[in-house]
Amino acid sequence: MASNDQRRVGDMKQSIVDGIVAARVQSKTLSNPSQTRQYLQQYVKNVPVEDLQGRSEAIMARVALEHLEFGAVRRRGQALLRIFNPTEKEHGYVSAFTFVEMVNDDMAFLVDSVSAAINRHNLAVHITVHPIISVTRNSKGRLTSIAKPGDKGAKSESYIRFGIERETDPVQLNILQHEINKVLRDVRVAVRDWQKMRKRMLETRDLLENGPKNVDPLLRSESKALLTWLEDEHFTFLGYREYKLSNKGKHVYLHSVAGSGLGVLSRDERGSGSVELTTEMKRLTRSRDWLILTKANSRSTVHRTAFLDYVGVKVYDKKGNAVGERRFIGLLTSIAYNESPKNIPLLRHKIQKVFERANVNESGHRGKALSHIIETYPREELFQSTVQDLARTTIGILNLQDRQRVKFFLRRDAFRRFFSCLVFVPREKYTTSIRRQTEALLKAAFDGVSVDSAVQISESALARVHIIVRTAEGVRPRISIQDIENRIVNLVITWSDRLQNALLSEFGREEGERLFKSYGRIFPAGFQADTLPSEACSDIRRLDKMLTENAQRTVDLYVPINSEPGSLHFCVYSMGQPISLSDALPIMENMGVSVYSERPYEAKLESGQSFWIQDFELVVDAGKSVDFEAVDARFEECFLAVLGGEAENDGLNRLVFNGGLDWRQTSLLRCYAKHIQQLGLPFSQAYMEDVLVSHASLVPLLVEQFELQFDPAVS
Structure with missing residues (x-):
């Protein structure tokens, strides 16, 4: 069935492509019709069928040829870019999208880098067309023919067309064009210098023969092996530069070496000049190792929008003194993320040290659990963490043993630019809202300027949130890990958790657990938002009593x-x-009473039966205080009596509130009122009700007089 569906889709697409190729349109650049057809065939060959369906074949052919006209004159190395909103007058069609069109040399990272730039402007990409067209051009860059791939003199060129969320503001379009041009320049220099940067990595590896005195030989060999591993398709090289250290009194400076930059660091203005080393940087220069593995403080404009990976290699002289640095920036590849850390140089060395500190047998239960923790640990953290930090955190996670609790781990970046936080939350309680609240809490706690997070939800009983909080330079917040963890606990603890605690406190452990098991999770979100758990205890007690007594309705003032x-x-x-x-x-x-509002809540019992709570807001003679203790039971009894047909529903019931009567006593007065009407006296019941309510303080005396005369219980 699937193959038949695929065949039908393929036939449908081929029919559309044939229609586009056969459209009666002429090219201003290609005079030969067969060349035009060849170009159209290449242009739409890889476009998804859903982006072709429902559109005019003639217009799609015209769009493709206009793209060709746009790139008719282009010198090698030149990137052409235009952003426009099509109009009927200028383009012959209109669209709900804004279009971004480019013509460039064929190279890696173009589509993903530009689409990332568009997304950074909060504009969604709806259509992507990216044919690779083989062309020939003359010495002035004018396109002369469409060629077949591999033809002599032909060059592959990238034609990219994005249909994006419509934007009509000229200022915003100009900003977007400037951003994309910058991205295209970065892509070009990164691709241009890629092989040179790989070569520099291997040259730098050989410099590790010099190093600090009495250093562990295994650390040297692992560091060299890691640089070899990175060069071997595990690192996307985007920039490189060399630096020299110099001392002026007590001050230490890092100077960029002119002309050493490659890729996105080839331009002198980007990361060049001299920088005085901070206390943290000085400490790193004195550390007894070669590599500085961390994150740069800027995002990549090439390939994907992520903070750049920073690989700094300290350069030592023959006496073992640090004299400079060779810096590589880029991104770890997907291969690097998927490979087991036990097979990655330097990481395997760290892992061995962690097992030694944990004092566990790798083949035992705890050893296997620790191995799993390390395998699923955030890959950047494995590279950037010291052995001490890695051991502290992974052993702490091991000791959690899937317990349903919140746990918080913290690591500070070596350059004091960000905090790396691992937050573990019971999986059943994790929500996007919890993540956002935790991000806001940590950002405030660390005086952060930005937050990034990644979530891992697996078969474990705990969900893991990795949060990076970046701070401004020089920020030194005073923090308490225990205090932050307690505040996260307060975010994570649910209304049901608080209800359970309230029930245990109110009714004791055995009865509280029974009530929570029966009713703790039946209340809707609206009820939870409006009701404190301590207040819900009385609702649960009433519900339980109704079920026990088989009562259908009860009330509470x-x-x-x-x-x-x-x-x-x-x-x-x-x-x-x-x-x-x-x-x-x-x-x-x-x-x-005046009824101001009603809030109804439906709770579903385990039996499937509905239980309704209707909360009415009442106001008595605006601002008048109420003797609640005196009126509580009388009001509830009167309401149920009227609802059940035992008492009449008229204005005399106001005396329950104003006259201190119960519903039976108001029935007595109602009887008198009706007898008076039967005697033919000229007073309506409404008039008598108003008179009695107006003199409510005298009404109890009338009832008392009746009871003294006729109540057999009174001696």
């Missing part, structure tokens, strides 16, 4: 913490279906 005078909340708990507003609001309003 309460005063929220820090509420305004006269403000109350009234919760209605219902099994199955919530109470309708048309039923609830008239009852409460006839009891003398």
